[in-house]
Amino acid sequence: MSAAVATGPRAEERALAPVSWRWPIIYAVFTLVALAFLRVGDGATTFRISRAGDFFEIPDVSLPALATNLVLLAVMAAATAVAVRRALRRAPIGWWVPAAFGIAFVLAFLTWVGAGRTTLIPLTTLLAGALALSVPLVFGAMSGVICERSGVINIAIEGQLLAGAFLAAVVGSLTASAYLGMAAAPIAGALVGGLLAFFAVRYWVDQIIVGVVLNVLVVGLTSFLFSTVLTENSAVLNARQSMPDIPIPGLAYIPVIGPVLFRQSLLVYLMYAAVIAAHILLFRSRWGLRTRAVGEHPKAADTVGIKVERTRVVNTVIGGAVAGLGGAFFTVGSGLAFGREMSAGQGYIALAAMILGRWSPKGAVAAALMFGFARSLVNMLSGAGAGISSDLLLMLPYAVTILAVAGFVGRVRPPAAENVPYVK
Structure with missing residues (x-):
């Protein structure tokens, strides 16, 4: 004893x-x-x-x-x-x-x-700009969560954002409607997601390599079409179409909160809905349970009758569509015409937000908002003449990304079966 x-x-x-x-x-x-x-x-x-x-x-x-x-x-x-x-x-x-x-x-x-x-330091404008600049990051991070929870690494978020921006600009110009352009953007993202699923799930090609190749493909294809078709007929195919802000009655005029959250465009409201839906569906639905089972232990999921390959393909296409919708922010969401490589690496920052958020919709949104705030802060400092080097200001969002992922994440565990081909 x-x-x-x-x-x-x-x-x-x-x-x-x-x-x-x-x-x-x-x-x-x-x-x-x-x-x-x-x-x-x-x-x-x-x-x-x-x-x-x-x-x-x-x-x-x-x-x-x-x-x-x-x-x-x-x-x-x-x-x-x-x-x-x-x-x-x-x-x-x-x-x-x-x-x-x-x-x-x-x-x-x-x-x-x-x-x-x-x-003056405009706090409300700074916060509203942070939310708006976070839109593509949030959609990209949601895309990564949906794909990687099923076991497919979606490095192609950058290409999906850019493809969505391109198709949104073209369709919006042809129809003279920013809303139709926004509706077309998920189609482009889903096509890129379908290619990723085809090579990664059907032929077991390394998912990271496929994602990088798809990014290069989309950059090259959109740059070629921009330099030829869009530039030659920009008035018809690449005219600016803008989505107006839609104030929520009663809420839009509350100081600070109203302009930041409730005086935004339809795309921002869809972002709210996407985040809530992603969290509920992933953790409170049968689809989410099956998705997480496929990402963690596909053999066990197959044993109970879950179609592993079909689940991964569907999730990857859905994730691509979500990222494509986020790409609409660069064109119709911001009232801009399409420009070469206008996504400017936002897809990779969205990946960092997903990792920083530990593959959770809520965590990914918080990380994306932090990165969006860094970009909004750069814009504010540039306009205020803060006396800080412009090179340092341009570097700030990416420095925040590196510090966040390298210093704040620590040890995180991704889904166990991601980038692992399923062999029956």
Whole structure:
């Protein structure tokens, strides 16, 4: 009995997981970076919150830059201390700690940028731009989740976005309707998804290689058609068609929330619906259960009568259609004509958002919004004349992507059977 009692605690100690210092170190590094924001002198920063048409006007808020950043720095230091305590206790860090730290860091940066300047910091415009710029990323990330949950790696999101943008521009121009162009975009994405499924599922070609090849194919094909057919007859085949904003009555004029969430185009509202539907269907429906079973253990799924290959093909085509719909943002969703390679690597950032979100619709949306905010912040800083190098500003969204995936993700486990051909 005494021997058992003596060895019990040591066995319990061996069972404890090692202390993870990843989050405390990340918070500490960003807190040290925020110390540089204290060099603001005696200036003040003015934030604009309200927009024209709101139910009531919130006056501009002017804050002393140094005192504001001292308070925000204290918030970041407190969040770092909480992260250290949670790490020592081997407890999960939760969601409110990173949320509070991130908001404090961004506000400190904006306060530093606007200190002593006559330029206002438009918070509502910044948030609305972040949501709009996140549209293709959210659709692309949803496409990746749908495909990879069934075991197919969708590297071809970039090509699906670009194909959707191309067909949306052409159909929208021919019909003089942005809505018909938007409706055509999923067809182009589904075609690219069908090619991916054909080679990856039917002939067991490596899914990553097929995805990269399809991206190159779509870039080359759309660039060729743009340089020849569209350029020669741009008035008919590549005219700008724009989707107007649709304010939601009663909600669109609430300060801050209204302009950001409820004064958007139909494409943004479809994005809301796609995210909700993807989460419910993946985790609360028979289709989602079968999809996840095929992605995790296809042999077991086949044993209970699930058609593994058919499930993967259908999911890949559906995922391609979702990404194609997101591609409509680049043309009819933004009121722009089609341009060569206008997706500009957004498909790869959508993949990063999916990984950062741990193959979950909710997590992928949060990551996509973070990347969209980085792009919106770049646009705001460029217009405000912040005195930051334009090269650094252009690099910011991609630097955020690298830091997020390399530093924040840690160890994640993808679906076990992805990129593994199913052999009966």
